[in-house]
Structure formats: C-alpha cells, structure tokens
Amino acid sequence: MSTKDYLEKDYYAVLGVPKSATAEEIKKAYRKLARQYHPDANPGDSGTSESTAKFKEVSEAYDVLSDARRRKEYDEARTLFGSGLGGFPGAGGATRGGGFPFDLGDLFGGTAQQQQGAGERIGDLFGGLFGGRGGATRPGGTTRRPRRGQDVESxxxxxxxxxxxxxxxxxxxxSSSSCTACAGTGAKAGTTPRVCPTCEGTGAASRNLGNFAFSEPCRDCKGRGLLxxxxxPxxxxxxxxxxxRTIQARIPAGVGDGQRIKLKGKGAPGENSGPAGDLYVQVHVKPHQVFGRSGENLTVTVPVTFTxxxxxAExxxxxxxxxxxxxxxxxxxxNGRTFRVRGRGVTRKDGTKGDLLATVEVLxxxxxxxxxxxxxxxFRDATAGGDPRAELIQQARSE
Structure with missing residues (x-):
C-alpha cells in the first residue's frame, strides 16, 4: 500500500468522530463499532465479508488515533499534504526551500544553514506514522522499529x-499476539518465509523527491519485511x-465503584521487541449492608435508645x-449527630487510613x-415547659 493510500484514509470518518474528538470520545466510538463488527458478533463470517473488512478498518483507525504520538504525526502529515505538499517542486509558483510552498527552516525550527538533513527528519515522521516501521531515510537504509502493544480493557x-x-x-x-500455529512467521508449518527482495527485510521502502525523502511500507511485503x-491456514x-491468558492483577486499596485504573505493561505484548501495552480495569463495587463510603471515610448509622x-452512654x-x-x-x-472514629476508614495510598463516621439514630x-x-x-410532667414549636410558628408568621 502506497503512502498516498494511507494519507487518503480519513480515520476520523471511519470512527465517525470529528478531528477535535477527545481520546475518550475516540475510544467510545471504537468500542461501539468494534462490538458491532467483531467476528464473534458475526458467526459464520469467513474472514472476507464486509463486516470483517469493516472491523479491520475500524481497528486500524483506532490503532493510530488512540496513540497520542501517532495521532499527532497523522494529523501533521494530512495537514502537509492537504495544504499543497502533494504538488511538490514546481507545483504553483515560486517557493522557498527547493520548490516547497513553505520554508523547511520554519517547519523544523532552524535557520537556512540548519536545513541540511530536513528531508531525513520528514522521513522519520512518515516512517513512524505507518505502522511504526522504517526509520529515517539515510544512506544505510531503514530498520524496523519496535511497536508498542495495544492497550487492553477488562x-x-x-x-x-x-x-x-x-x-x-x-x-x-x-488480546492480539503471535499466531501459535506458525510462531508468528505467517508461513505454513514446515515452511519458512523468505526475506523480501524489494526492501531487503526492512519492511520499508524509500521514496526520494528532490531534497524531500520519506519512507513508506514496502508494497510487496506490506511492511513485514518477509514474503x-x-x-x-x-x-x-x-x-x-x-x-x-490469565494474569494476577493487584487492585489498590481505596478504589471506588466505577473507577478505571491503569496497570502499566499488562496489556498486549509489543512487536519487534516493543514494550507491552497497558491494561485498563473498570472496577465495580458491591454495596455493603452496614457500611457506606464518603471519599476515604467509612460511614455507618448506629441506633441508640431515647434514654x-x-x-x-457508652x-x-x-x-x-x-x-x-x-x-x-x-x-x-x-438524633442525626455524627461522631468521628479516627483511623477506622478506607486505606489510603500511603498506607494510612481515613476515619469512621458514625451517625446516631434515636429509636x-x-x-x-x-x-x-x-x-x-x-417524665413529661417533670419536664413540662413552654411550647418548643412556638418560636418556629412565630418565625413562619413573620415572613
């Protein structure tokens, strides 16, 4: 797939969100579409149906937009091409910096004398965007970059x-991982893949356009470096x-109902020695028949007699x-007075505890x-006196 194909994909439109969408809005849209098109929700799917293709398209869009760095690179690339970069040298009047409609020094924050190697840095930009493969376009060629594993939710x-x-x-x-049948090679048991002769196993091919160069996934091996x-099967x-897989996860003390906690490095494994993704756990807490929560404090209602x-009393x-x-x-x-019992509440992050708030209820x-x-x-006769409601009634009449 060429760079042009990648840049023509509107990932925001795929997920049905605006370009200004927050990370939470993007995730919400992805989860809705993923549930709709997931193979498990479409039994009998042969892997070539429209739902499967849509699921792959949605996953590809989320893979880019859920990563802050890759989303920034994607937005920058579309901005550059959408504003005339596709014309390249000679497309539309006098330009600076070797035919571009902008100054490379402005783009990279340097002076005219510091523009040497600017094309290489743009190569880094596009090489990182398309699947995390392919380094900067340099005489020595590109190398496959590590790719972070996907985040997992539970x-x-x-x-x-x-x-x-x-x-x-x-x-x-x-989560997604290497195929156990072929150990991640993609080749049938008993056979081995061969190094792609086009990219020589790097997974990336370079394109030079004057003094502007960038890398893109190899068209023959689709960026894998192997054929x-x-x-x-x-x-x-x-x-x-x-x-x-089953993991043991430590849930910290003091979590509340509906809280979402992050367990770093517990998500899907990375590719090419890349780091694992993170695990996000949505916590649901069952109510207690006696106690309640108020932040880091526990609450309890205690009945007491009139006497x-x-x-x-104690x-x-x-x-x-x-x-x-x-x-x-x-x-x-x-009735309703609250007393504080210190150190008998919820455990805090530092190991200390909140308090127990006991509210008396006169029976x-x-x-x-x-x-x-x-x-x-x-007792009534002995404590007889003025009407305790007289002042209340007087105040009501004065309004």
Whole structure:
C-alpha cells in the first residue's frame, strides 16, 4: 500500500468522530463499532465479508488515533499534504526551500544553514506514522522499529471490603499476539518465509523527491519485511492471532465503584521487541449492608435508645474487618449527630487510613407496657415547659 493510500484514509470518518474528538470520545466510538463488527458478533463470517473488512478498518483507525504520538504525526502529515505538499517542486509558483510552498527552516525550527538533513527528519515522521516501521531515510537504509502493544480493557467486580482494603484478582485477557500455529512467521508449518527482495527485510521502502525523502511500507511485503509463499491456514499468513491468558492483577486499596485504573505493561505484548501495552480495569463495587463510603471515610448509622441519647452512654460501634470500638455518647445527643472514629476508614495510598463516621439514630419505642408508659408520663410532667414549636410558628408568621 502506497503512502498516498494511507494519507487518503480519513480515520476520523471511519470512527465517525470529528478531528477535535477527545481520546475518550475516540475510544467510545471504537468500542461501539468494534462490538458491532467483531467476528464473534458475526458467526459464520469467513474472514472476507464486509463486516470483517469493516472491523479491520475500524481497528486500524483506532490503532493510530488512540496513540497520542501517532495521532499527532497523522494529523501533521494530512495537514502537509492537504495544504499543497502533494504538488511538490514546481507545483504553483515560486517557493522557498527547493520548490516547497513553505520554508523547511520554519517547519523544523532552524535557520537556512540548519536545513541540511530536513528531508531525513520528514522521513522519520512518515516512517513512524505507518505502522511504526522504517526509520529515517539515510544512506544505510531503514530498520524496523519496535511497536508498542495495544492497550487492553477488562472489568472486575469487588466486594466492598476488597475495594476498601485492596486485593489481588485473576483476570482472563484476550488480546492480539503471535499466531501459535506458525510462531508468528505467517508461513505454513514446515515452511519458512523468505526475506523480501524489494526492501531487503526492512519492511520499508524509500521514496526520494528532490531534497524531500520519506519512507513508506514496502508494497510487496506490506511492511513485514518477509514474503510468505505458503501461508499458515490458521492466521491466513498474517502471523497474528488471538491469545487468552490469565494474569494476577493487584487492585489498590481505596478504589471506588466505577473507577478505571491503569496497570502499566499488562496489556498486549509489543512487536519487534516493543514494550507491552497497558491494561485498563473498570472496577465495580458491591454495596455493603452496614457500611457506606464518603471519599476515604467509612460511614455507618448506629441506633441508640431515647434514654441513651438523653442521659448519655457508652455504645459499641462496628468496624470493617475488625472488633467493635467503644463510642461515648454525651448526654443530650440529638438524633442525626455524627461522631468521628479516627483511623477506622478506607486505606489510603500511603498506607494510612481515613476515619469512621458514625451517625446516631434515636429509636422511638413502638410498644410500651404500663410501667414504661407511667414513667414517660412522669417524665413529661417533670419536664413540662413552654411550647418548643412556638418560636418556629412565630418565625413562619413573620415572613
């Protein structure tokens, strides 16, 4: 595939997002389309149907736009060609810098004396854009560059306690990897691929246009550097397949429901000794029947009797994964008052803990025997005084 073919692909249109789309919007659009066209969602797909081709196209677009560096290079390349770079020398009047409609010194931030080798740096730009292969176009030729593995997403559901204290979970991941049948060569078992004679195994071919040069994927080997005469029947000669693996992932303490955490280097393996991608885990937390969360603090509602709230008392308060603590309730405690028990909350990143916020709920007795009723009536008579609602009513009338 030529450079012209690459530059004519509008990856933003493929994903149905504007050029100004955020990384989150791009990811959301990709996930929606990937689910729609994924082979698993289209049983019976022979690998040549429109849905399969669309899935590959969507994946290729996301592969570029999800990587900040490659997206920047892609945007720059389309801007350059879209503004007249396709005309090259002699296309449209007097130009500077050897026939270009711009000054190479302006492009690379140097003076006219510093423009030597500018074409090589543009070669770096396009070589990095098209699949991460092909270095700068220099006399010694280009080399295949390492390529970072794709990021992988997963989900996990934790108990309330696991989220608060942290835990290690097993995650089953499916990602792209070398085909196990051909060990990534793309050749049928018992055969071996041969070095592409066109690019001599580099995977890239150079194109020189005066004092402007850049590299592009080799048309014959499609950038692999190898030619397969007898393709592997499992991967159809691509050398890539789907792998499923189980990893142990450490979920840090204090994660909340709906939080998305990043585990660096736990994604798909890279190509050509490139680094692995990252793993993003969406966390779901089950509610607790006793405790709640308020940031790094735990919350709990503790029932107290009328006499405990009135006369004061020492009560037992439950803690998460620990023995109950004693809380002193002062006399005259109103309903809904919150007390703080320090160090009994959610574990923080530095290992310390938040607090436990205990809110008292005064219980009103539903049934009274004669003795209790008589005692309450005596209490009422003994504490009889002014109407506690008189001021409230007066304020309401004054408005």
């Amino acid at each position: 989900e996990v559901t934790l108990s309330f306690t696991e989220a608060a204290e942290g835990t290690t979970v097993s995650l089953r991941l499916t 397969v005469d007898d393709p592997c 499992v991967c159809d000669g691509s050398g890539r397949g789907k792998s499923t 405990e709230a009135t006369l004061g 009560i037992k308060v439950p803690t998460l994964k620990g023995m109950p603590v004693t809380l002193r309730i002062p006399p005259g405690t109103p 009103v007795p539903q049934k009274l025997d004669d003795k209790a009723r008589t005692a309450l009536e005596q």
